[in-house]
Amino acid sequence: MPEYKAPLRDMQFVMQELLDCETHYQNLGYEDATPDMVNAIMAEAGKFTEEVIAPINQSGDEQGCKWEDGIVTTPDGFKEAYQQYVEGGWPTLSQPVEHGGQGLPHSINTAIGEFLSAANHSFAMYPGLSHGALATLEAHGTEEQKNMFMPKLVEGTWTGTMCLTEPHCGTDLGMLRTKAELNDDGSYSLTGTKIFISAGEHDLSDNIVHIVIARIPGSPAGTKGISLFVVPKFNATADGEKADRNGVNCGSIEHKMGIHANSTCVINFDGAKGYLIGEVNRGLNCMFTFMNAARLGVANEGVAAADAAFQGSLAYAQDRLQMRSLTGPKNPNGAADPIIVHPDVRRMLLTQKSIAEGGRALNGYLAQLVDIVEVEKDAAKRAEAESKLALLTPIAKAFLTELGLECTSHGVQVFGGHGFIKEWGMEQLMRDTKISCLYEGTTGIQALDLLARKILGSKGELIKPFAAEVTQFCTENVTDEQMSEFIKPMITIAPNWQKMTQEIGMKAMQNPDEIGAASVDYLMYSGYLTLAYFWAKMAKVAFTQLAEGTEDKAFYEAKIKTARFYFARILPRAHGHAACIENGADSMMAHDLEEFVF
Amino acid sequence: MPEYKAPLRDMQFVMQELLDCETHYQNLGYEDATPDMVNAIMAEAGKFTEEVIAPINQSGDEQGCKWEDGIVTTPDGFKEAYQQYVEGGWPTLSQPVEHGGQGLPHSINTAIGEFLSAANHSFAMYPGLSHGALATLEAHGTEEQKNMFMPKLVEGTWTGTMCLTEPHCGTDLGMLRTKAELNDDGSYSLTGTKIFISAGEHDLSDNIVHIVIARIPGSPAGTKGISLFVVPKFNATADGEKADRNGVNCGSIEHKMGIHANSTCVINFDGAKGYLIGEVNRGLNCMFTFMNAARLGVANEGVAAADAAFQGSLAYAQDRLQMRSLTGPKNPNGAADPIIVHPDVRRMLLTQKSIAEGGRALNGYLAQLVDIVEVEKDAAKRAEAESKLALLTPIAKAFLTELGLECTSHGVQVFGGHGFIKEWGMEQLMRDTKISCLYEGTTGIQALDLLARKILGSKGELIKPFAAEVTQFCTENVTDEQMSEFIKPMITIAPNWQKMTQEIGMKAMQNPDEIGAASVDYLMYSGYLTLAYFWAKMAKVAFTQLAEGTEDKAFYEAKIKTARFYFARILPRAHGHAACIENGADSMMAHDLEEFVF
CATH class of the missing domain: 1.20.140 (Butyryl-CoA Dehydrogenase, subunit A; domain 3)
Incomplete structure (x- = not known):
């Protein structure tokens, strides 16, 4: 199994030298986020992912999640690791102070997200989804909803999900059938079946808060009749404590190509109590808050996969002796030269390296744009950041995951036949990474979002701010x-x-x-x-x-x-x-x- | 699970219309191989692969092979299917009449090999390896060896393997350590460990005949000291009947990314009795007979994967309703249009289709070259075929398997999130196919074989006959x-x-x-x-x-x-x-x- 080392030096280069996060954070009023503080957080996060999260990656794949009578058990060690994650305060890092967060910038969290995902794709998805749920509540929730759900989500003792897909509709959400009926108390009763709900049910947290799209009877057909709801597994009191069980059940979990240690659930809503987020029939708009954040998270998975594959490949290429360099022996006292002397092995290694490091720079840049969109007061600066983000999000999501997949495939190739054997860990990277080309909108959907909706839809306007920068x-x-x-x-x-x-x-x-x-x-x-x-x-x-x-x-x-x-x-x-x-x-x-x- | 349909019409197009197999077979003296006969065999083979082999593909993946105390059990149904394969006379098709074969041309077998591999990659490997062993024995074996091993191998009641790789050497066979010591009776005692032996141990056949490379003590170091041996699991009598157990044992099987239903074995030779094939220290040369045939077989797997992925994707793309065509509804009475209306879905389908059909043509052409090399009497024609074959074998092997892998990845993409779920069968194609880019020489090794050994090694001569044809x-x-x-x-x-x-x-x-x-x-x-x-x-x-x-x-x-x-x-x-x-x-x-x- 390849050993994971968080790329601290390169992350420092990207954040501090390339993107000058010191000035960036100062301009945005993040006074605590000094270079020393950033370095200290990164070092701690690196240590935590290397020592706690990476070691349960391969065993997690082998064991997978288990479903029995609606209860999902995560693989050995996941519960303990998640508890350490919570105790370390990691979920609170970039969350608002008023709900118990540390109020640090989003971009710090992005960097840590790469480490987590490279160490253990399945594990990283659990907190990743909570971030999405939190972002939606923060942007569109009422004060009551924030008080009910945010403190525990920020703390990490509750986790979140994102419930969009139904058996007959994935991309085409206008076809959804889950219905939400208004109750006398202003809440809604949700009924329907959602599929492919990552982290939809598990044993890591006390409660699971689902962000769900559904149709209120009488709403228009298609995407204009979709509303957004927050629907907890256990109901919550007004001050955010766990109350009685809600009508949300996990019908089964999927058997998948990869990410075996993350539960992919069928979730049945059976008259489950939920609360409207934002306005009636404006659910898709609110959902895009969640989606855009999630897409950047997936772009980060592509970089993580490239880096994990690179690290495994590099170690093997330096170690494995096979054939001689065509320019003369490089290891004359050994039985053969290490395969890193062979140009084609270097081609694969440098492809991985250039995608990992290049993608890290792109994602770091995008994370700073998110910081700006979130807190910058100058509307013009915010608008420019929004426009660059809109353009580059589908590119980062699709391009970096496709290249991430390619890099994991090279990882298998560098190992030769050994790459195909589970023990070495390289084939798991390839299986885990393929999901990143699919979820949160496939590569094809990102490409349409980019070209049709964004570029042609804006008559080319959207390309201008980034093109001007280049x-x-x-x-x-x-x-x-x-x-x-x-x-x-x-x-x-x-x-x-x-x-x-x-x-x-x-x-x-x-x-x-x-x-x-x-x-x-x-x-x-x-x-x-x-x-x-x-x-x-x-x-x-x-x-x-x-x-x-x-x-x-x-x-x-x-x-x-x-x-x-x-x-x-x-x-x-x-x-x-x-x-x-x-x-x-x-x-x-x-x-x-x-x-x-x- | 996608249903497999053998591409009979297209195979007929390739063999008869594109490559005029009627004239080709007549010229080579294969008088029985009339177009009607070829069609009848293809139809039968199609039916057999569709009805017997394809249905155990997915269950085979799920169950995998089991190892216990040196004994390997194949998944449910494999034994019965293999028995039907033997009873149907399929192993004998293109084998020499004098050893119980039907004496039909090699290229007919290639076509059937594609069907088998598309229906069930793991299953197809068992008979595939027997072909390689048979080709080696036929080309380089003594009469005694042929009589001992060929009849049962031709019949299919015994199967074959190819034992090259050792833990510390795959590509670099010169480093091998397995030793073969001469016995008084002229046989050898082989001692050493081989890994990655496909079909090395299983319950499908009465005996397993290993073709093994090893070093005779005192031989030169490196590739010039390698000899080739035939080493059976059970010793054979002079007239080819099973005798006592030989010192060949399966130490374990690998846990792999794919081809779970084919056993990948660690084989321990413990003073096992074997017989020298060909001359002392000329083992690698003999082995290339095996290797080249095996590489063409792997090229066929690439085409098979592309076609299987195409078939699954096409059925889903016609069935799955999602979004409307940008040029106006194509299924106005349905909830949405089938996704085959979307250009990007067509891009993926047509990539699969063009690789499957184009690759089928290339492989059909190469199979005819093999026919010529095997039986053509005119030395000049044989030399020309040999030269084209030498040039195109690494291209077909590496290019078609890399593209085959890409096509299976498109297969997963066409299915969206469902492609990642085991139930649909698409992710299995991707997992199974990745091995084809690795075994029998990785893509990188094929590329060196092509450019260094063959093209530059011949000072460009080898490219000429095919270039002249183009x-x-x-x-x-x-x-x-x-x-x-x-x-x-x-x-x-x-x-x-x-x-x-x-x-x-x-x-x-x-x-x-x-x-x-x-x-x-x-x-x-x-x-x-x-x-x-x-x-x-x-x-x-x-x-x-x-x-x-x-x-x-x-x-x-x-x-x-x-x-x-x-x-x-x-x-x-x-x-x-x-x-x-x-x-x-x-x-x-x-x-x-x-x-x-x-």
């Missing part, structure tokens, strides 16, 4: 000779991005299917370009540090080398995607239904 | 207007292939690591180009049939549409690979060992 960076560095190897490809590719977008928009006016036909290639193209920007920015920081005579020379030199690898061997994939987009929708839509198989 | 096809069709959409891209890309090869060769003279750095991208590039050739050939057949007024119009029109999809949306990926190759090895080799992580 352009400014290129302009600022175009005369820097050291940077030209990065700036040159970017100033070739970036204008293509805008041109391509316009061309799709033109074609879509004739045939709306051109949007869907281009969407995933467009998202991937955008992802490769976006990561190129962050790699160029990181190279700039590294060059500057080296010029200033840093003591940590090797770190910055390695950063520049990895940037070069990304530009030389990963970014060129964008060409293939561009060519596919250019070829349009015709070949995709030509088959009649009966022509698919004979 | 060029001839392009020349013949360059004036055919209907074909120009396919010929034009090919005459752009094909010269690049040769130019790129020369450039790598030039760079490699300065730095041998350029070979490894280019290898996988080069193999993938070659794969996309090779499949383009087969798609163009298929389009040509379809155009011809349509021009001649076929009654099966829809089939041929669909074929042309799928060819267009391949050229528009799959082939352009080659551009990305070409750009990566061009960027060379430097960025891959720049990191010092201590610069990988901080």
Whole structure:
């Protein structure tokens, strides 16, 4: 089993050197979040994930969750680990002080989220879902609801879920059937079946607070008739204590490809008491608070998977002796050279490394945008952050999870046949990570969100603030000779991005299917370009540090080398995607239904 | 669970219309292999795989093989199914008449192998390994060895294995430690431990015949001191009957990502009696007979996986209602449109379809080359076939399994969250298929075999016969207007292939690591180009049939549409690979060992 080490040095580089979180936190009034404090929290979080969470990852996969008579038991050690998580105060970190939180910025929590997920994807989902429930309550809940549910959720003794999917509808939520009937006391009675409810039932917490979408009888059909509710497993008193059992039951749990230690539940609402969140029939809008946060969380899982796969692969590649380097023995006294001498093994390792580090930078940047959206007082700054976040959320979610999956697949390949054996832990990473390409909207759905809803839907306006930032960076560095190897490809590719977008928009006016036909290639193209920007920015920081005579020379030199690898061997994939987009929708839509198989 | 349907119509198209197996078999003297006979065998094989083999695929995955005290029990139904397989005479099909076979051509067996593997990857491996053992014995065994082992192997009541890997060596077989000591009677005593032995121990057959590489004491170190042996689980009498137990024991079985129903064994040879195959210290050469056949078998698994994923995805995409087509409702009376109306779902389906059908054509072509190598009398024709086979075997093995894995991943995506749930069967395809990218030489090893050993090793000679065939096809069709959409891209890309090869060769003279750095991208590039050739050939057949007024119009029109999809949306990926190759090895080799992580 690969041993997990939290990437503290690189996280420090991203948060402090690349994204200057000191200034960022000061500007937003987070006075406690000094660099020293951030470092101390990261070190503690790293230790906790390495020592408590990582060791139950493989056993958790083996044992899985067990369902019996509606009760779900998590694998050995999960309950104790979660208790330590609560006792350590981790759930409270970035939660509001008035509900018992520590009031630290969101972005600190994002960094820890990556560690947790890399150490143990299944475990990380339990607190992850509580964050989503808390974000929804905080943004849209009444004071009464906040007092009932937030303190224990913040504390972590209660956990949360997100109940959207039903057997016949996942993407198409307008088809949902769960109904919510108004009671005399102003509460609602919810009846219906939800599926794929992660952490829907388990033994880690005293109570589970479900955020549920349902239809109030008489509401319009489709997405305009969806309302949002909070529905606890145990009812809560006005001051947030656990009361009697509510009509919420776990009908079964799914048997899945991966994330065996996270319960994926069928949840039956049987006249369960719930409370309306936000306005009637405006549930989807409120739900998007939850969804956007969740999507960024999933993007983080992609980075975590890439890093976990990298760590396992690197250790094995340094250890496993097999064949000689073509340029002469590198380990002449051994029976063979370690496989890390072979270029193709390095190709896989550096793919993992460049995606993990590049993705960490992108996610760190997005987390700072969330900080700004949450607390910045200047409306213009908030609006700019919102627009960048809207653009980059689907890119980060889909691109980083697809690449995360690829990195775990490379992880298996680096191990050769051993990668296929459970004992080594690499195949689990691949099985666990595949879910990240599916939940919170599949890659295809993210691509439509990006291209149809956001870019074409805003007539290209939404792309502008981020494009301006990239352009400014290129302009600022175009005369820097050291940077030209990065700036040159970017100033070739970036204008293509805008041109391509316009061309799709033109074609879509004739045939709306051109949007869907281009969407995933467009998202991937955008992802490769976006990561190129962050790699160029990181190279700039590294060059500057080296010029200033840093003591940590090797770190910055390695950063520049990895940037070069990304530009030389990963970014060129964008060409293939561009060519596919250019070829349009015709070949995709030509088959009649009966022509698919004979 | 997706229902498997053997692709009889498409297999007929490939074998009879594209590859004209009637003439091919007549030329080789296979007079019984008439088109009617081939059709009848395919229909029977289809029925058998659909009704007997496919139904135990999912339960086999769930139960897996069980090991207890050296005895391996296969999942429920496997023993009965294998017995039916033997009773049906399937193992004997393409085996020599003198040892009880039916003497039909190899390529018929290849077609059936695809059906078996698509229906049940784990099951298909048991007879697949027997074929390899038989091929080795037939090519290199003595008459005594053939009489001892072949009749029961042909019959199927005994099965075979291939024992190469040891704990410390997989790719690097020169490091092997298993030793073979000469006995007074001319036999050898083998001692050592082999791992990853597929079908190494099980309850399907009366005896298991292991083909084992080992070192005879005093032999040179490395690959020049490896000899090959046949070592049965039960000793055999001179006339091929089972005798006493030999010192061969199964120490344990592996717990794996997939192919749970195929036993992957640790096999301990404890002074086991074995017989030398071929000459002392020439074991690796003999082994390559086995390996090359096995690699083609694995290429077939890639196609099988793509087709199985396609079949599952297509059924779901036609059935699942979710959202409306952007060009207006296609199922106005239903709650939503079937998801097959959405372009991105079609992109995934057509990727699967174009890889399955294109790969089927490539594998069918390779199987005919094997027929020629086996029985053609004209040495020049045989040499040409051998050269094409040598070039295309690593391409087919690695490219088709990597694309097969991608297709199974699309299969999960088409199902959305349901794809992650075991019940639907899609995630099993992905788990099972990953092994095909690993065993019989990983993708990286195939790529080195192609570029280093075969292409650069022959100074480019080996590429010529196949390149000449492609060029001839392009020349013949360059004036055919209907074909120009396919010929034009090919005459752009094909010269690049040769130019790129020369450039790598030039760079490699300065730095041998350029070979490894280019290898996988080069193999993938070659794969996309090779499949383009087969798609163009298929389009040509379809155009011809349509021009001649076929009654099966829809089939041929669909074929042309799928060819267009391949050229528009799959082939352009080659551009990305070409750009990566061009960027060379430097960025891959720049990191010092201590610069990988901080």
